[in-house]
Amino acid sequence: MVKQVTTGSMPQQVWERLLRDAPLFILDVRNRDEFERWRVEGPHPVPTFNIPYFELLDLEGEEEDVTEAVMRGVRAQLMEQLPHDRPILAVCAEGNTSNYVAEGLRRLEFDAVNMEGGMEAWGNFYYWRPVEETERFSLFQMVRPARGCLSHVLVSEHVAAVFDPGRHIERYRELAAAMGARIERVLDTHLHADHLSGGPALGQGDHIPYHLHPYDAIHPMDMLPARIAYRPLEAEQTFRVGSAGVRVLHFPGHTLGMVAFLIEDRYLLSGDSLFLESIARPDLGGKAEAWTPLLYDSLKRIAGLPDETVVLPAHFSDLAAGDENGVFHATLGELKQRNPGLLKLAEGEAAFYDYIMANLPEFPEAYVEIKRANAGLASPDARKAQELELGKNICAVGKATEGKR
Numbered sequence: 001m002v003k004q005v006t007t008g009s010m011p012q013q014v015w016e017r018l019l020r021d022a023p024l025f026i027l028d029v030r031n032r033d034e035f036e037r038w039r040v041e042g043p044h045p046v047p048t049f050n051i052p053y054f055e056l057l058d059l060e061g062e063e064e065d066v067t068e069a070v071m072r073g074v075r076a077q078l079m080e081q082l083p084h085d086r087p088i089l090a091v092c093a094e095g096n097t098s099n100y101v102a103e104g105l106r107r108l109e110f111d112a113v114n115m116e117g118g119m120e121a122w123g124n125f126y127y128w129r130p131v132e133e134t135e136r137f138s139l140f141q142m143v144r145p146a147r148g149c150l151s152h153v154l155v156s157e158h159v160a161a162v163f164d165p166g167r168h169i170e171r172y173r174e175l176a177a178a179m180g181a182r183i184e185r186v187l188d189t190h191l192h193a194d195h196l197s198g199g200p201a202l203g204q205g206d207h208i209p210y211h212l213h214p215y216d217a218i219h220p221m222d223m224l225p226a227r228i229a230y231r232p233l234e235a236e237q238t239f240r241v242g243s244a245g246v247r248v249l250h251f252p253g254h255t256l257g258m259v260a261f262l263i264e265d266r267y268l269l270s271g272d273s274l275f276l277e278s279i280a281r282p283d284l285g286g287k288a289e290a291w292t293p294l295l296y297d298s299l300k301r302i303a304g305l306p307d308e309t310v311v312l313p314a315h316f317s318d319l320a321a322g323d324e325n326g327v328f329h330a331t332l333g334e335l336k337q338r339n340p341g342l343l344k345l346a347e348g349e350a351a352f353y354d355y356i357m358a359n360l361p362e363f364p365e366a367y368v369e370i371k372r373a374n375a376g377l378a379s380p381d382a383r384k385a386q387e388l389e390l391g392k393n394i395c396a397v398g399k400a401t402e403g404k405r
Contacts, residue, residue: 010116011125014089015145018042019326023086027078027112029053029101030092030119038146038391040091040115040122043319043326049081053097070104088112094120120386122146126171128153129327131312132267137244139267140175141312141327142166148316148393149195150328152269155181156242162186163261163269164314165198167385172202184241185209187233189271189314190255191216191226193284193367194393196385197374200228213250216257219375220285221368227376233259251302253295254280254395260302267310268332274302275313276321276330278396279341283360284367296352299345307333315393341397359398366390 017024019042026048028035035050056073057066074082082088088110092098095118105112115122123146131139137156144150144166151164153175160181162172176183185208188199203210213233217226235250247262254272258280261269272280279299282291309332322328336342344355366388372378373388380388 011122012127014040014115014122015042015125015127015326018044018046025049025083025086025088026091027051027082027088027101027105028091029056029098034093034119038119038123040089040119040146041319042145043322047083049078051077053092053101056101066100067104067107070100071108074104074108082110084110086111089115091115091122092118094118119146123386123389124168126166126168127326128171128175129325131310131327131329137242137264138179139263141329142171142175143322143326143328144195145319145326146392147195147389148319150312150314150316152312154241154244154246154263155179156244158182159184159242161241161246162199162202164189164192164271165202167196167198167201167389169198169202169205172198173206183208185211185239187211187261188216189260189269190258191219191371191374192272192314193371193374194315194364194395195389196370196380200230200374200376204229213257213259215252216255217375219371219377220255220287222372222377224375224377228374233257235259249301251298253282253291253298255285256291256294258298262305262309266308267312268302268305269312269314270302271314272395273298274311274335274339274342275315275317275396276311276328276335277317277339278398279339281360281395281397282356283363284371284395288357288360292353292356293349295356296345296349299342303332303336303342303345305332307331307336311335315395317392317396356397361394361396361398364391364394 021044028050031052057069059069090098090102095116099114102112102114126144128140128142131141140153142151154161158181160176160183165172186199186202199210209231211233212230233248237248249260251258251273282288282295312329316328344352370388373380
């Protein structure tokens with residue numbers, strides 16, 4: 001919780017406040033292009049104002065106190081825009097310049113805190129929530145709100161399987177340890193393009209098998225085989241995690257090797273085939289025309305599963321799609337009534353094809369390099385990894401009402 005006269009706020013505290021829709025105002029002092037690319041957001045609208053730090057701060061000399069310069073800039077430009085009835089969260093890229101801003105605001109008697117670590121820390125923040133807890137198994141969702149990335153951990157009889165982990169693999173070890181379980185396998189639904197997978201590193205570091213469909217063990221543009229150790233997944237393959245059963249379903253379209261994992265014939269880890277608000281984009285391999293019919297067939301087969309199937313995707317595009325606890329899920333029956341992509345299936349393959357082609361978002365060039373890294377064809381250092389993962393994921397087609405984005 002953001003409190004009066006504290007000097008900094010961790011992403012966890014900020015998120016809990018956003019989830020509760022508690023009063024908050026965000027002052028973002030990054031450059032405008034960075035702000036437009038991504039910002040601190042929650043499931044409810046948050047008043048936010050962006051002014052670049054260099055526009056706010058006008059030092060009169062090298063010896064001037066920076067906080068005094070901030071105060072002068074605020075008095076001259078922001079007094080009418082800033083509230084006195086709620087905390088102000090100051091945000092920058094790494095939490096350094098915004099610290100001066102927060103201090104200047106406090107001296108002007110605003111209730112202000114700094115986002116410690118800035119947008120870098122916000123982008124690396126994860127939390128987990130239970131999806132289901134029974135006597136035989138527990139299923140958890142790991143959420144990375146800034147990126148819109150979701151991963152899942154299945155625990156049963158003190159063993160765990162991790163699905164679609166992000167690169168910050170210590171979070172999954174923490175969850176398993178909190179449940180008194182050891183991770184015995186790690187699996188990716190596909191070769192991810194929007195974020196760096198933690199699957200290979202978690203498998204290698206913990207000496208456990210990493211699973212991937214072999215069709216995704218080839219970079220779709222470079223046409224080079226992956227240089228990572230993996231065990232191939234097959235359609236209709238089954239395995240157990242403790243006493244919980246898991247079935248592999250092959251749903252090509254987003255990638256050729258896209259799979260979903262059906263847990264206990266009830267919980268569908270749908271990867272990037274089906275989202276809560278949309279469906280997969282089939283162009284990230286550079287073959288939208290060829291892969292769209294595959295996606296159509298795959299979604300038809302998904303739609304044939306029982307309506308009570310709980311869909312747990314690998315991404316979301318709208319924080320408001322989560323429930324009151326910040327869990328992202330819906331039954332297949334619910335999605336059949338409201339998901340634009342599933343509704344389009346009823347119009348036939350030709351109409352579906354036209355819908356996809358009309359609603360493909362801009363292709364992010366970084367996704368090519370991310371796929372290389374996930375295939376072991378490139379090895380970005382920590383700074384490069386941070387750069388590659390800037391901004392939200394764009395793995396879904398745009399909504400029909402939005403057109404191209």
